[in-house]
Amino acid sequence: MGTDAAPVAEQVDVAALLADPYDTYDRLRELGPVVRVPAVNRYLVTGSAACRAVEADEVTFSADVRGGSATMARALGQRPMLRKDGAEHAAERTPINTPLRPKAVRAAWRAQFERNTRAHLETLRERGPDADLNRDFAGPLAAQNLVDMLGLPEATADELARWSLAFIAGIGNLQDDPEVWARSDDAQQEVDAHLEALIPALRRRPDASLTSALVHAGLDDATVRTDVKLIISGGMNEPAHTITAIVWALSDHPDQRDRVLADPAWWPRVVDETVRWQSPIGMYPRRTTRDCVLAGVALPAEAPLGVVVAAANRDPAAFDHPERFDITRGRRAHLGFGSGVHVCAGHWAARVAIGEVAMPLLYGALPGLRTDPDREAPWSGWVFRGLTALPVTF
Numbered sequence: 001m002g003t004d005a006a007p008v009a010e011q012v013d014v015a016a017l018l019a020d021p022y023d024t025y026d027r028l029r030e031l032g033p034v035v036r037v038p039a040v041n042r043y044l045v046t047g048s049a050a051c052r053a054v055e056a057d058e059v060t061f062s063a064d065v066r067g068g069s070a071t072m073a074r075a076l077g078q079r080p081m082l083r084k085d086g087a088e089h090a091a092e093r094t095p096i097n098t099p100l101r102p103k104a105v106r107a108a109w110r111a112q113f114e115r116n117t118r119a120h121l122e123t124l125r126e127r128g129p130d131a132d133l134n135r136d137f138a139g140p141l142a143a144q145n146l147v148d149m150l151g152l153p154e155a156t157a158d159e160l161a162r163w164s165l166a167f168i169a170g171i172g173n174l175q176d177d178p179e180v181w182a183r184s185d186d187a188q189q190e191v192d193a194h195l196e197a198l199i200p201a202l203r204r205r206p207d208a209s210l211t212s213a214l215v216h217a218g219l220d221d222a223t224v225r226t227d228v229k230l231i232i233s234g235g236m237n238e239p240a241h242t243i244t245a246i247v248w249a250l251s252d253h254p255d256q257r258d259r260v261l262a263d264p265a266w267w268p269r270v271v272d273e274t275v276r277w278q279s280p281i282g283m284y285p286r287r288t289t290r291d292c293v294l295a296g297v298a299l300p301a302e303a304p305l306g307v308v309v310a311a312a313n314r315d316p317a318a319f320d321h322p323e324r325f326d327i328t329r330g331r332r333a334h335l336g337f338g339s340g341v342h343v344c345a346g347h348w349a350a351r352v353a354i355g356e357v358a359m360p361l362l363y364g365a366l367p368g369l370r371t372d373p374d375r376e377a378p379w380s381g382w383v384f385r386g387l388t389a390l391p392v393t394f
């Protein structure tokens with residue numbers, strides 16, 4: 001294969017990307033798997049094979065991105081595992097892999113996920129005709145599940161949700177807005193106040209929580225605190241967006257809803273097909289450490305890349321009719337949880353909490369659950385994407 005300069009996509013409208021990025025993704029992919037997009041100041045990688053190639057080589061494609069690492073360090077106290085490479089990353093990532101294996105997740109948290117789901121089902125039911133699945137069920141459930149996985153005994157789901165949003169806003173605060181920093185600073189202080197007593201207690205008596213795994217990995221307290229904040233910022237919105245996207249998709253595809261309601265063994269496929277089709281994390285950044293060639297395209301050192309997994313998940317070279325929601329498609333792996341060393345640490349936890357617990361209980365209790373055609377269900381975002389509200393009837 002020869003080496004070419006990256007095609008340039010001059011006509012990319014950021015407002016259109018935020019509203020619905022999928023047409024733009026198709027257009028970019030037709031130009032090539034790696035395209036320079038001046039409107040977002042990056043090379044966007046939209047081909048499935050090209051995204052995988054990035055994640056297979058962390059020496060050339062670093063997660064320690066310029067600008068992004070600085071805002072993340074400012075928002076979370078210091079640079080977390082997500083912005084580290086090689087041994088530095090592995091020292092923080094390896095300890096949480098053990099409690100996040102499927103068996104360990106089921107043993108430690110499945111019963112708790114069930115209790116949380118039942119409690120929020122009640123909230124949803126009580127809302128009756130005003131019910132919003134995002135506000136009344138998916139959001140608070142995802143927050144409570146994360147409180148339990150982190151083992152924060154005094155924290156509430158409301159607090160965790162507030163911290164999560166404050167950290168996410170800080171991580172994205174490239175404009176240096178002081179009000180955004182003030183909110184993420186407050187959230188940091190509040191999380192630190194919880195951890196001040198918890199970390200020494202866990203040093204004496206380990207438990208099954210993610211915080212305990214970090215504490216017993218030989219990391220200093222500041223590193224533990226930052227990675228707890230990373231998990232708070234990364235482990236809430238995506239499961240919530242997946243739950244609402246599933247109900248939205250099944251409402252629109254009643255034949256597939258009937259199939260899964262008749263046979264719950266389909267639920268895991270529903271979760272993964274939804275994460276492929278409407279990826280909650282659409283894009284994440286990388287930086288080239290040297291001149292290199294990616295999918296036949298020459299890239300200079302220090303090039304900012306966006307790995308657009310949402311576009312890769314609709315790549316026709318990887319999936320037949322990728323624009324269709326189809327739970328029966330083959331088990332070809334999607335990129336909605338990323339790949340390579342930074343592959344989502346919580347992907348099994350998400351699959352268990354959603355596919356094994358939340359969805360079967362939700363539809364078991366409310367088999368007539370559907371999106372409400374009379375109220376709006378707004379989608380928003382491309383870097384992170386999800387339904388900001390999902391009015392439902394049941």
Ligand code: HEM
Binds near residue numbers: 093149230231335
């Ligand atoms: C459906 C739900 C979820 C989706 C779609 C998702 C997606 C992702 C993706 C795409 C990445 C890679 C980002 C990158 O490389 O820049 C990631 C990383 C990560 N996720 Fe998730 N995630 C989900 C749920 C969770 C949950 C529930 C947790 C916590 C228990 C979690 C914790 C993490 C952590 C700690 C990382 C960083 C891993 C590292 O740097 O090695 N995620 N996630």
